[in-house]
Amino acid sequence: MSDVVPPEVRPKPVVPAKPSNVGAPSPSIPIGTHGPNLAISHAVGHGLGSTLLGYIGIDTIIEQMRKKTMKTGFDFNIMVVGHSGLGKSTLVNTLFKSHVSRKSAGWARDEKIPKTVEIKAVSHVIEEGGVKMKLTVVDTPGFGDQINNDNCWEPISKYINEQYEKFLKEEVNITRKKRIPDTRVHCCIYFISPTGHFLRQLDTEFMKRLSHSVNIIPVIAKADTMTLEERQEFKQRVRKELEVSGIEFYPQKEFDEDMEDKSDNDKIREAMPFAVVGSDKEYQVNGKRVLGRKTAWGIVEVENPNHCEFAQLRDFLIRSHLQDLKEVTHNIHYETYRAKRLNENGGLHPISSSDTQESNL
Ligand SMILES: Nc1nc2c(ncn2[C@@H]2O[C@H](COP(=O)(O)OP(=O)(O)O)[C@@H](O)[C@H]2O)c(=O)[nH]1
Numbered sequence: 001m002s003d004v005v006p007p008e009v010r011p012k013p014v015v016p017a018k019p020s021n022v023g024a025p026s027p028s029i030p031i032g033t034h035g036p037n038l039a040i041s042h043a044v045g046h047g048l049g050s051t052l053l054g055y056i057g058i059d060t061i062i063e064q065m066r067k068k069t070m071k072t073g074f075d076f077n078i079m080v081v082g083h084s085g086l087g088k089s090t091l092v093n094t095l096f097k098s099h100v101s102r103k104s105a106g107w108a109r110d111e112k113i114p115k116t117v118e119i120k121a122v123s124h125v126i127e128e129g130g131v132k133m134k135l136t137v138v139d140t141p142g143f144g145d146q147i148n149n150d151n152c153w154e155p156i157s158k159y160i161n162e163q164y165e166k167f168l169k170e171e172v173n174i175t176r177k178k179r180i181p182d183t184r185v186h187c188c189i190y191f192i193s194p195t196g197h198f199l200r201q202l203d204t205e206f207m208k209r210l211s212h213s214v215n216i217i218p219v220i221a222k223a224d225t226m227t228l229e230e231r232q233e234f235k236q237r238v239r240k241e242l243e244v245s246g247i248e249f250y251p252q253k254e255f256d257e258d259m260e261d262k263s264d265n266d267k268i269r270e271a272m273p274f275a276v277v278g279s280d281k282e283y284q285v286n287g288k289r290v291l292g293r294k295t296a297w298g299i300v301e302v303e304n305p306n307h308c309e310f311a312q313l314r315d316f317l318i319r320s321h322l323q324d325l326k327e328v329t330h331n332i333h334y335e336t337y338r339a340k341r342l343n344e345n346g347g348l349h350p351i352s353s354s355d356t357q358e359s360n361l
């Protein structure tokens with residue numbers, strides 16, 4: 001093996017342009033005996049080092065992944081839970097700036113409170129900047145609306161597990177789909193009543209039971225019905241109660257990946273539960289059209305951080321943690337379900353594709 005490679009002028013990379021930070025010193029072991037300039041990167045092993053000899057193009061993986069995602073799009077499944085009238089449908093419409101909730105074919109116009117918890121999933125494809133997101137909103141009308149709300153978390157838990165089961169069956173099929181349709185719930189937004197008092201028993205019961213199978217994001221609904229002081233006090237009280245009850249909401253401390261993650265997520269955890277206001281009506285404020293709620297005293301602007309914490313929730317949910325929500329669902333919640341199922345079954349037997357149902361979402 002020839003160890004010493006004479007310095008040579010390498011041709012410039014054809015695609016793409018070398019980013020400015022390429023060529024900056026990277027961790028490498030200088031091989032002192034073979035010449036003053038030769039350096040071989042640790043990770044490259046017996047190959048020739050990338051540091052000195054020119055641009056390889058490893059960083060283009062990002063662009064390649066971007067192109068793939070643009071082509072295939074991605075699934076995002078969001079569930080809303082809380083008793084009726086707390087603004088669940090409105091908030092989802094506010095988040096996605098369109099009528100993505102309560103728009104299924106066959107959804108009764110004069111929606112009555114169901115006698116038991118119902119689960120309704122409605123999907124839409126939303127496209128922005130050439131990226132397609134298949135959004136599924138899972139609504140749970142009837143939750144907490146009965147006189148006796150015992151076990152009303154059960155149908156929700158069943159739905160969540162059914163989606164894991166569907167995914168698992170697809171995975172163990174001999175002939176697998178190239179892309180398994182993902183109907184697993186990536187996050188469950190839990191709406192807390194803006195009572196200013198305490199959490200209801202149902203709230204703690206639900207979150208306790210479900211927090212190990214889905215990412216729960218608690219929010220305080222209709223925050224415009226409280227004064228700023230009441231809101232702050234209530235938030236603090238809710239945080240304390242969640243801690244005392246041992247409820248781990250998303251982002252869970254134990255899944256912080258490094259110190260940077262921890263410090264970012266600590267800030268989010270300290271600000272949760274976000275006190276939100278939803279609206280799908282637009283108003284003109286200072287020459288700009290904004291989503292807001294018109295009251296006798298003025299307009300509550302949903303995206304104005306001085307008015308409520310909707311923007312913080314939106315940034316967290318979509319702009320910074322959407323990918324992580326999907327990863328935690330897949331790597332932690334689904335993995336737990338999968339391991340349990342495979343253990344209890346002595347290994348799930350492969351099933352033919354005709355045995356599984358096509359996702360109808
Ligand atoms: N004050 C206030 N009212 C809201 C808010 N969000 C929704 N609403 C109103 O509350 C009612 C119920 O909202 P909806 O989204 O249907 O609640 P859901 O039953 O939880 O889906 C509607 O009249 C909404 O206009 C909010 O943030 N603040």
Ligand SMILES: [Mg+2]
Nearest residue numbers: 088089102139
């Ligand atoms: Mg609704």
